[in-house]
Amino acid sequence: MIETILFWVLAAAAVASALGVVALRNPVGSVMALLAAMLATAGLYALMGAVVPALFQVIVYIGAVLVLFLFVVMLLDLRAPAAPARPAARAAVAGAAGVGLTAAAAWGAWKSFSHASPAGGLRPAPGVAEIALDLFGRHLLVFELTSVLLLAAAVGAIFISRTKKRRPS
Amino acid sequence: MTTTDFLWGVVRIMLIFSAVMGLVAYMTLMERRFLGFFQIRLGPNRVGPGGLLQPIADGIKLFFKEDMTVSHANRFWFLLAPAIALVSVLACFAVVPASSTIFVADLPVAVLYLLALSSLGVYGILLAGWSSNNTYSLLGGLRAAAQMISYEIPLALSVVGVLILAGSMSLVGIVKAQEGLWFVVKQPLGFALFLTCISAETNRTPFDLLECENELVAGYQTEYSSMKFGLFYMAEYAHILLASCLVSLFFLGGWNGPLLPAPLWLLVKVFFVFALFIWVRATFPRIRYDQLMGFSWKVLLPLAFANLMATAVLTVYFS
Structure with missing residues (x-):
């Protein structure tokens, strides 16, 4: 209830x-x-x-x-922002795309309802230990690869945002 | 859940809430008196015997001050900010136990709950700074956000060492694992890191750059008056109380101790940890902003990783 x-x-x-x-x-x-x-x-x-x-x-x-x-x-x-002037044609295209996307999403959701089962009937949600064992056991390689990707992104961000050293003139 | 269970839950929440608010009120007095002693003066001692009624007088004063909302503020967020700040701290006390039986809830994932809830607190300060529409306030808010995010990482990592030793994420379980030996003995580096990071999280001197009266005229609090300011003040002291409780529970054996009843032992430890925070405030000057950031990322974070690795390796080696 x-x-x-x-x-x-x-x-x-x-x-x-x-x-x-x-x-x-x-x-x-x-x-x-x-x-x-x-x-x-x-x-x-x-x-x-x-x-x-x-x-x-x-x-x-x-x-x-x-x-x-x-x-x-x-x-x-x-x-x-102040409301921008929208050309009617562009507004029509955007509106149609929005309606189409919403319809597609609704259709997908409706289809998945038919073979949905109540969450209560499934096995209990895993705790910290189960998630950790799964992450660092079965998915260890993917986990490590993801961290390499994040490291690369961090190094890239630092490289782009670093201030250029002033040369002594 | 029966009705009795529900009512008993409500009673426990009220009890813990009153205890926290009472402690918060008297912590302000303790801090002012102690700061007075550190600076060789008396501090507030006029209201009631030894100044004991001072917090009540302060409360009455705050209530009767003019409640202003500056005309250029973003009203909705301006009012919401102090509420977020206080609620996010008070909700944390739901998992803080005073003994093995006195608590609102003993979650098996209490440490994650604490990390999640305390990360909400920064929104109160950010919104307060931004909605005041004032350059100093905004700067204070932005500094707070950067500082709290930076210190959250070594803070969480220094707790992981404790979690490895205790083998539990429930605060009751962590304290029970310390019967016999306090974790501060096995985790001296973790203790130092946790103490440093949590005083940065509570924005206390030497890490109080977000209010910094001499360059930011009190930062995000500038435009707040009356009880709206009072809520921020309460949130700040509730945060310090939470920090003192967590230091005692994670590293100082919680309520374990001979003779005295359990909650009293915890209170004694919380008293000493808070006294330490006051001592630090009275002793150290404020550090510079670039030093603050550099210290977190270049000193605390590597140390926290080293501590975590050493703890993990040694735990596996000796098991």
Whole structure:
């Protein structure tokens, strides 16, 4: 009973805040709406008994990624942009593409409903130990390759952003 | 869940909440008196015997101050910011046990919960700085974000050493693993790293660059008055209380100790850790911003990795 109520509250919050990300004019508002959407999704994970993914969702996305978004938005001091003049033809094309994408996503979701089973019937969600053993056992190679990729990205970012040394004239 | 269970849960939450708020109030007094002693003066001692009623007087004063919202602020976020700051800290106390039986919840993943919740606190400061629409406040907010993210990484890594030794992520389990020997003996480097990082996380001197009264005129707090400022103040001291509790629970054996009842032992340890924080505040000057960042990334992070590797290797070797 309580789970059903919580599910609908969280699901509604997730959808509403996801709409807010797109609809809000103020960029800071958009980032905070994304934060609310992430929190609601984490709540849904926790509701399914997957506490560890829920907590990592908060630690990684809200604790690190979104802080960076907010940091950049505030640093650039983005204001809500004035409504740009849209040519009618472009608006029509964009609208059609939007409707098409939404229809495709809805169709996909509808198809997957037919062979969905309630989460309660599955085996219990794995805890920290199971996830760790899986990650550092079966998927060790992929894990290490991913960390090499991230290292390369970090080195690249440092290389691009380094300040050029002034030569003594 | 029966109704009795539910009511008992509510009672426990109220009890822990009152204890935390009471401690927070008297920590402000303790800090002011101790700072007074460190600076060879008396500190506030006029209200009540020995100044004991000072926190109540402060509360009344804050309530009756004019509650201003500057006209150029982004009202919604301006009001939301102090609430986020306080709620994110108070929610952490849900998993902080005062003894093996006194707690709101004993999560098997309590440490992850703490990391997740405490990472929300930075949004309060960032939003406060930005929504005040004031250059000094914004600078304070941005500094806070960069600082808290940088120190979160060595902080989390220094806790992993404790997790390896305890073999548990529940705070009750971690304290139970320290019956006999405190982890500070096995993890001296981890203890030093944790203490340094958590005082940076709580934004205390020598890491208080985000308020920094002499260059940022109190940073993100500048435009706040009355109880909105009071909420930030409470959040700050609740954060320090949380830090003192975590240091005691992770490294100083929590409530383990002879004779005295368990919660009292924890209180004694929290008292000494907080006294240490005050001592540091009274002793060290504020460090420069580039030093602050360099210290985290170039000193603390490699040390935390070395500590983690050594702990893991030695644990496997001796098992």
